[in-house]
Structures are given as C-alpha cells and as structure tokens.
Amino acid sequence: MNKFRSHNCAELTEKNSGKDVVLSGWLHRKRDHGNLLFIDLRDHYGLTQCVIENKNKFFKILETLRPESVIKVQGKVKKREKGTENLELNTGKIEIDIKSVEILSEAKELPMPVFGEQDYPEDIRLKYRFLDLRREEMHKNIILRSEVISFIRSEMLKLGFLEYQTPILTSSSPEGARDFLVPSRLNPGKFYALPQAPQQFKQLIMVSGFDKYFQIAPCFRDEDARADRSPGEFYQLDIEMSFVEQEDIFKVIEKLMVNLFNKFSSKKMTFKTFPKIPFEESMLKYGTDKPDLRNPLLINDITNIFTREDVKFDIFKKLVKSGSLVRCIVTKDTKDKPRSYFDSVDKWAKDQGASGLAYFTIEKNDKFSAKGPVGKFFSEDSIKEIMKMCNAKEGDSIFFACGNKNDVEKILSISRDKIAKDLNLIDDDQFAFCWIIDYPMYELDEQTQKIKFSHNPFSMPQGNLDKLDLSDPLKIKAYQYDIVCNGVELSSGAIRNHVPELMYKLFAIAGYEKDQVEAKFSGMINAFSFGAPPHGGIAPGIDRIVMLLAGEKNIREVTLFPMNQNAQDLMMQAPSTVDLKQLKEIGIKIDKKND
Numbered sequence: 001m002n003k004f005r006s007h008n009c010a011e012l013t014e015k016n017s018g019k020d021v022v023l024s025g026w027l028h029r030k031r032d033h034g035n036l037l038f039i040d041l042r043d044h045y046g047l048t049q050c051v052i053e054n055k056n057k058f059f060k061i062l063e064t065l066r067p068e069s070v071i072k073v074q075g076k077v078k079k080r081e082k083g084t085e086n087l088e089l090n091t092g093k094i095e096i097d098i099k100s101v102e103i104l105s106e107a108k109e110l111p112m113p114v115f116g117e118q119d120y121p122e123d124i125r126l127k128y129r130f131l132d133l134r135r136e137e138m139h140k141n142i143i144l145r146s147e148v149i150s151f152i153r154s155e156m157l158k159l160g161f162l163e164y165q166t167p168i169l170t171s172s173s174p175e176g177a178r179d180f181l182v183p184s185r186l187n188p189g190k191f192y193a194l195p196q197a198p199q200q201f202k203q204l205i206m207v208s209g210f211d212k213y214f215q216i217a218p219c220f221r222d223e224d225a226r227a228d229r230s231p232g233e234f235y236q237l238d239i240e241m242s243f244v245e246q247e248d249i250f251k252v253i254e255k256l257m258v259n260l261f262n263k264f265s266s267k268k269m270t271f272k273t274f275p276k277i278p279f280e281e282s283m284l285k286y287g288t289d290k291p292d293l294r295n296p297l298l299i300n301d302i303t304n305i306f307t308r309e310d311v312k313f314d315i316f317k318k319l320v321k322s323g324s325l326v327r328c329i330v331t332k333d334t335k336d337k338p339r340s341y342f343d344s345v346d347k348w349a350k351d352q353g354a355s356g357l358a359y360f361t362i363e364k365n366d367k368f369s370a371k372g373p374v375g376k377f378f379s380e381d382s383i384k385e386i387m388k389m390c391n392a393k394e395g396d397s398i399f400f401a402c403g404n405k406n407d408v409e410k411i412l413s414i415s416r417d418k419i420a421k422d423l424n425l426i427d428d429d430q431f432a433f434c435w436i437i438d439y440p441m442y443e444l445d446e447q448t449q450k451i452k453f454s455h456n457p458f459s460m461p462q463g464n465l466d467k468l469d470l471s472d473p474l475k476i477k478a479y480q481y482d483i484v485c486n487g488v489e490l491s492s493g494a495i496r497n498h499v500p501e502l503m504y505k506l507f508a509i510a511g512y513e514k515d516q517v518e519a520k521f522s523g524m525i526n527a528f529s530f531g532a533p534p535h536g537g538i539a540p541g542i543d544r545i546v547m548l549l550a551g552e553k554n555i556r557e558v559t560l561f562p563m564n565q566n567a568q569d570l571m572m573q574a575p576s577t578v579d580l581k582q583l584k585e586i587g588i589k590i591d592k593k594n595d
Helices: 058-062 122-127 136-158 197-209 246-264 279-286 303-307 314-323 338-352 381-392 405-422 498-509 513-518 522-528 542-550 580-585
Strands: 019-032 037-042 049-053 070-079 096-106 182-184 191-193 212-221 230-244 276-278 299-301 327-332 357-362 368-371 397-403 433-437 443-446 451-453 480-485 489-495 537-538
Touching: 019 049, 019 058, 019 096, 037 058, 037 070, 049 058, 070 580, 136 191, 136 212, 136 230, 136 246, 136 542, 182 433, 197 212, 197 230, 197 397, 197 522, 197 537, 230 542, 246 433, 246 480, 246 489, 246 537, 246 542, 276 279, 279 299, 279 405, 299 405, 303 314, 303 327, 303 537, 314 327, 314 397, 327 381, 338 357, 338 397, 338 405, 368 381, 397 405, 405 537, 443 498, 489 542, 498 522, 498 580
Parallel strands: 049 096, 276 433
Antiparallel strands: 019 037, 019 070, 037 049, 070 096, 182 191, 212 230, 230 537, 299 327, 327 397, 357 368, 357 397, 433 480, 443 451, 480 489, 489 537
C-alpha cells in the first residue's frame, strides 16, 4: 500500500464502513464542537469528513493547525448519523474516525482563503495562483480544460487528422500583432520571433504531402489583454487540410463543435448546421462580425426615410444629406415601458461616446402615430413605411442612430446587446454558432488611408483567378471565414493562396514589393514553386472554447497561470531584469532613458 494513502478523498462510501484507511490531503476547514473536532480533508479528487475526539493525543495538534496544511490521516471509516449526511458529496454518508495524524507540510497564514468562492482582488489571486487554483471552481475549470483538450485530440484522430509539432523559434512575419523577439547568441544582431500562429508551417506541412494536420498549438502575440484574450500567449486548435473547399472545413468543424459542446455542457445547441452569414449582411443586421444569435433583435437601415418631405426630423435629414446613415433597432411590444427606460438607454449611448439614440413607440388610435420625443416629426405614412421596412407593429419601439457607417455599426451593435439584456431576451441555456463568410480581401486603414489586408494575407480571393479584376481591391472578396458562438469569435480561417504569382500581385496591392514578400515568406514561396495542393484551415481558440463551456466571462478563469492586464506574471515576477553577462552574450545593451 502507498504510505500516504489507501484511498483518495472522493472514493470512500458506506461499502467501506469499518475499514482502516489512510488519507492524505489539505486541511480544507475545521469545525470545533468542543469535545469533537470535525475536519474536511481535501485532495485533487474531492473531500472527506474526518472527526477526532478531544481525548485523542493528536486533537491539540489539529486544533491549532492552520488551514491548507498538508496532513496524513489514519483512521476507520464509519457511517454518519442520520441527519448529518451531506448528499452533495460522494463521501457524504461516511466519515473517518481519526486514530493518528502526521503533518506533512505546515501552512503559513493564508493571504487569501481557499474555502469558499468569494471574490478576491485579481492581483492577489494571480500572485498566489497556486492557492487560487485550489479553490473548487478554479480547480474544476482547469480539469475541464484538460478534458476538453483530450477530447479534441481523440475526435481529430477519429476524423483522420494527425498531430504534428511546429517550431517555436521562427522568423518574424506580419500576422497583425506585434511579435515577441528572441535574440540569437550564435547570430549576433539577428532575432527569432515566437510564432503568432503556426501559419506558414502548417501550410508547408500540406506542401510536404501530409493531408490532414492538427496541433494544440501555443501562440505568442505582444498585444493588450481583454476579457476574451490573454496577453502574451494562448493555445489554439490549429487545423489544415489539403484538396479542400470551404465547405469541407465547415463540415469538420461543425461535427467537432457539436460533439464537443454536447459532451461538456447540458446547454442546447441552437443550430446543428451552423448558419452562414455574409460579412456585409452581418454588419448590417448585427453591427458586428461577431453576432450573438441568441439575441433576436435586428438592425435595419432606414436612411431613405429621411429623404421624405413628410419627415421633419431636420437634424437627421441634414446629416443624411451630407452622407450619414440612419439605422435602427426595433423592440417588440414595449409600449408599457416607462419613458425613463428609453431615456436611460439614450443616456447610456451618450456615455459610450455616441451622440445618443433617438426613439419613439408606435401607437394607433384612429391612425398610426409615434409616441416619444421625436415622434412628432414623423407623418403616418412615414411611420407605416418604417413599419414595413423593419417588420414593426403597433406597440413596438424603435431606437435610431445616425452617423458614419463605422460609428452607427459600433453603437447599434453594443445597444443591441444591452437592450436585449435589459429586456431578458437572451436565452443563456443555448450555444448559438454561426459562420461569417465572404470577408473583403482588403480594407482601408482609417489612419493612413492606405489599403491593407482585412484578415489573413495568405487567403485565396473569390472568383475566376484567370480573370480576377484587381482594379478595385476593396470589392474583392476572399475565401475567409470566422466561426462565432454567442457573440464570441472562436477563430478565423481561410482557403489559402497557393499560387506564387497571384500572391505577389495581392501583396503588391497592400504595398509589399516582390522582394519584400520573398524576404518575409521565402520558405513558403519557395515551397509553392515546387507544386502545392489547394489547401485551407482554421484555428479555434482553446481558451475561448473552455471559457464558453465553463460559463466564465474572463479567459483568466480557465487559464492555469495567466498574466495580468499588464502582461505580467505576478507569481513568477516576469518579465524580469537579467544580468549584464547574459545581455553581453547575446550582444544587447539596454538604453536606459531618464524618466
């Protein structure tokens, strides 16, 4: 028998009554009843209640021992008295009558409690992450993450994929975020980059003749933290396939996601075949390319209404004449909502940096009219036209936003989410997946006014490649796609451009000379010139998948050892300074600037 335990702390039941056992674990909590001391002993697997009488010589040791000390307990299993069982625990019908105790490791005063799930400041939680991870909810999240990754690996193998590992030290490439650079000691003045994604390597795997690749891949990006994005590093399910079209990739991912989410959650899958929404349609209907399809509210463009003579809303009419758009959200049957609610939404929109949201509610007595601050500016005919355009009815309310396209999309996207939450329209018991497709190949940089790639620069443009019109790049669509669930983008993907001459032309539009492309992507360009199969892929984020399954709002709640918002590891004190000897070896000198 192992000297530390005969059983784990979730294993013993009534069947073990009368048996002598050895358990080891953390002292989770104590309850002192005077002549009896009850102890919850915890290990990775669960909890077991132990009890010791005050006449036992080990009583005083346990009485003064701090929580989270590690102990070994020897004793006899006995049934709990009726009325004292805890049916929420596997071990809830028994307890251990303690005979002896050995202290394996004594804990200091805790900087944060482990018992209970109360909120604690994040800086304390991250500094003492090893304690934070002992808490039940955090422990379950990390176990869930492990099980999800194991399940994904199993499913990918069933689907005919093989796992390959790609390099961590590689060359810098324009993936859209800042690289983490690693100086080369053997090649002074030159640097490796940590991969933002294994993009080029996974394409090279296809060129090498391997048909279906996957990897649980670490990725490194020097970018700011968000609730759904870790600074520094994250993991993704990296996938690439040869001789495929867009639909082939969709079939693989849909099957995987349906199986995965059904396995690890009791929530309903809204769609077994995921809707495919063109990018432009998504931006119009939802104001975003990450729509939450659990939300029934839609956005409608009603700009033309403000060209009518019988609409007297002059502020919007002047803006429309100068090129602004007017779009709106219809809320169903909200006639009984007080004016204070509508005003609060308008004020909230202003707090978000917008000019506010105009609104009215549709009424009908002898004729249709609009109740609200701007209702008097609309004739009955214009109201009927709005109702027709927006599928609105009597008793519905309409929120309007006016401005340039980007500003209107932004405010109505977040307004759509807020209003739906206010009205309890979102079913939290669902996972609503969708594909966003037909992304533009290029977009205009707002700051430089230059054309740049909108997504992945390695994507294949849509249309007849022999007759591709490059004269108006902003009209070119690509075989690029995103998979979204409940408003969270899980991944971008694309059918790849495997034709070198076409790649030169497309990069030239974004301002890259041929020699720059060859310098940046020499390995891939060279490989493509020796015969490359049509191929494509995608890379869903592991962290975001687990976050959704765990019902967490912040990605740090499902990450073992995350950094804080400033990309600092408070536990390991990274990043840290290094001594001059190390810097000298790699030929780096720190230029310290005065504050």
